[in-house]
Amino acid sequence: MEIGNLLYDYLLKTGLSENTAKYLNMLVLLAFTIIAAFLVHYIIRRILLSFFTNLSSKTKTNFDDLLIKNKAPKNIAHIIPLIFTLNLIPVIFKDFPYFENFVLKSFLVFTIILVIWIVRSLLNSIRDFLKTIPNLGDKPIDSYIQVFMIFAWAIGILSAFAIITGIEFIKFITTIGAASAVIILIFKDTILGFVASIQVSINDMVRIGDWITFEKYGADGDVTEINLSTVKVQNFDMTITTIPTYALIADSFKNWRGMQSSGGRRIKRSVNIKLDSIHYVTNDELDSFKKIQSITTYLENRQEDIDAYNTKNNINKELLLNGRNMTNIGVFRKYIETYIENHSGTNKEMMIMVRQLAPDTQGIPLEIYAFSSDKRWQNYEYIMADIFDHVIAAVPYFNLEIFELPSNSSFVQRNEEGTITDKIDLEDE
Known part of the structure; x- marks a missing residue:
C-alpha cells in the first residue's frame, strides 16, 4: 500500500x-x-x-x-x-x-x-x-x-x-x-x-475407418469422425454425410467391418436363362461339350454312371425322357462352378456355389455365390465383371440363351449393309 x-x-x-x-x-x-x-x-x-x-x-x-x-x-x-x-x-x-x-x-x-x-x-x-x-x-x-x-x-x-x-x-x-x-x-x-x-x-458397433451403409441418411462410405453429437461419413462420391450419434442405436445400419476383416468379399449375382432353351443333352451335344477341357473328365465319369444306371435298369433310351440324363443347363452350371474354382481372383477357402433360383417371367436365374480374394472395391468389381464377362460369353456354347426384354431393334429386319428393310408388326404375327 x-x-x-x-x-x-x-x-x-x-x-x-x-x-x-x-x-x-x-x-x-x-x-x-x-x-x-x-x-x-x-x-x-x-x-x-x-x-x-x-x-x-x-x-x-x-x-x-x-x-x-x-x-x-x-x-x-x-x-x-x-x-x-x-x-x-x-x-x-x-x-x-x-x-x-x-x-x-x-x-x-x-x-x-x-x-x-x-x-x-x-x-x-x-x-x-x-x-x-x-x-x-x-x-x-x-x-x-x-x-x-x-x-x-x-x-x-x-x-x-x-x-x-x-x-x-x-x-x-x-x-x-x-x-x-x-x-x-x-x-x-x-x-x-x-x-x-x-x-x-461398449458394444463396439462402429469404429473410425469402418465402412457403413445408412440408407436413411444416404450414407455409404468410411467413418472419419465420431464425436458426442454426430458421426461423419465420407461417402465414396467424396461427399460428407453427418449422422446423429444416437441414430446408430435408434435405427438400423450396415457395418461392412466383418467383410473387411474376413478372407473375401461376397459375389452374389445371377444371369437369367430362357426356359425354352433348356433341354436334355444329345449324344452329339455331349461330344461337343467334351471338347471343353475343364469339364471333360466330369462329363466322361458322369456319362459312365448314367449309362451304367440305365443299362442296369433296362431303360428304353429311344426317348430321352426315360431314365437318367444330363441337361445343358446342368452341364453349364458345373462348368461355371469349375471355372470359378480355378479363377485366380476367388477365395478357394470360402463358399463357392452356383445355384438355380425359382423360375419367373424372365426365365430361370442361375446365381453365382462366391467370394473375391481382393476386398478393395475397384479390384472386387474387376474380378466380378471378369467372371460374368466369361459366363455370359460361354452361354451359347451350351446351346442356351440369356433372357432379355426386346428393344425396338428386335422388331426390324436389316440387310447385309445394316439398312432396315422391313418392320415386324406384332399384331399381324
Missing part, C-alpha cells in the same frame, strides 16, 4: 488536488501493471516454449509435441501474469472501490476461462496422443473429450455467474435447480449423444 501512495504523495506536493492526484495515481499504476504483466507474460512464454521444445527433441514420445501443437504452454504462460495482476488490483484501485470490485470480478471470470483453456489444451493433447495408439485409434475418443469439456464449461459458466451476482456457488446451483427441465431440453441431443457414444463404444 505504501508503494502505491508514493506517486500520490508526490502529486499532492506538486499542488494537484486530491481527486486529480488519485486519478493520476490510479492511471499510472494501471499502466505500470499492464506493461509489467506483458513483460512477465513474454518472458514466461519464451521460457516455457523453449523448455517444451528442448524436451520434445530429447524424448521419444510425441506427447510434448502435441502439447505445443494444442497451445498448452501458451495458455499456461498466462497464469503468473494473471496472479501478478490480481495481487496489484487492490493497490491500483484502493481509492475506487467500485472499479476495484468490477475489475476484480472481470479478472476472476477470465481466470475461470483460462483454466478451461488449459484443461481443453491438455485434453486435446491427450486425445491426439491416444489416437496414435493402434488399439485406441478407432475408438470414439472425441466423444469423451467433449463430455469432459461440456462439464468444464458448465461448471465454469455457473462459477462465473456466481462471481458476477455475488452468490455462493452452492446457493447459485440450488437457485437454478428449478430450471433443470429447460436445461435438459436444451441439451437433449448432447445427452442422447453421450449415452449413444457410450453404447457404441
Whole structure:
C-alpha cells in the first residue's frame, strides 16, 4: 500500500488536488501493471516454449509435441501474469472501490476461462496422443473429450455467474435447480449423444475407418469422425454425410467391418436363362461339350454312371425322357462352378456355389455365390465383371440363351449393309 501512495504523495506536493492526484495515481499504476504483466507474460512464454521444445527433441514420445501443437504452454504462460495482476488490483484501485470490485470480478471470470483453456489444451493433447495408439485409434475418443469439456464449461459458466451476482456457488446451483427441465431440453441431443457414444463404444458397433451403409441418411462410405453429437461419413462420391450419434442405436445400419476383416468379399449375382432353351443333352451335344477341357473328365465319369444306371435298369433310351440324363443347363452350371474354382481372383477357402433360383417371367436365374480374394472395391468389381464377362460369353456354347426384354431393334429386319428393310408388326404375327 505504501508503494502505491508514493506517486500520490508526490502529486499532492506538486499542488494537484486530491481527486486529480488519485486519478493520476490510479492511471499510472494501471499502466505500470499492464506493461509489467506483458513483460512477465513474454518472458514466461519464451521460457516455457523453449523448455517444451528442448524436451520434445530429447524424448521419444510425441506427447510434448502435441502439447505445443494444442497451445498448452501458451495458455499456461498466462497464469503468473494473471496472479501478478490480481495481487496489484487492490493497490491500483484502493481509492475506487467500485472499479476495484468490477475489475476484480472481470479478472476472476477470465481466470475461470483460462483454466478451461488449459484443461481443453491438455485434453486435446491427450486425445491426439491416444489416437496414435493402434488399439485406441478407432475408438470414439472425441466423444469423451467433449463430455469432459461440456462439464468444464458448465461448471465454469455457473462459477462465473456466481462471481458476477455475488452468490455462493452452492446457493447459485440450488437457485437454478428449478430450471433443470429447460436445461435438459436444451441439451437433449448432447445427452442422447453421450449415452449413444457410450453404447457404441461398449458394444463396439462402429469404429473410425469402418465402412457403413445408412440408407436413411444416404450414407455409404468410411467413418472419419465420431464425436458426442454426430458421426461423419465420407461417402465414396467424396461427399460428407453427418449422422446423429444416437441414430446408430435408434435405427438400423450396415457395418461392412466383418467383410473387411474376413478372407473375401461376397459375389452374389445371377444371369437369367430362357426356359425354352433348356433341354436334355444329345449324344452329339455331349461330344461337343467334351471338347471343353475343364469339364471333360466330369462329363466322361458322369456319362459312365448314367449309362451304367440305365443299362442296369433296362431303360428304353429311344426317348430321352426315360431314365437318367444330363441337361445343358446342368452341364453349364458345373462348368461355371469349375471355372470359378480355378479363377485366380476367388477365395478357394470360402463358399463357392452356383445355384438355380425359382423360375419367373424372365426365365430361370442361375446365381453365382462366391467370394473375391481382393476386398478393395475397384479390384472386387474387376474380378466380378471378369467372371460374368466369361459366363455370359460361354452361354451359347451350351446351346442356351440369356433372357432379355426386346428393344425396338428386335422388331426390324436389316440387310447385309445394316439398312432396315422391313418392320415386324406384332399384331399381324
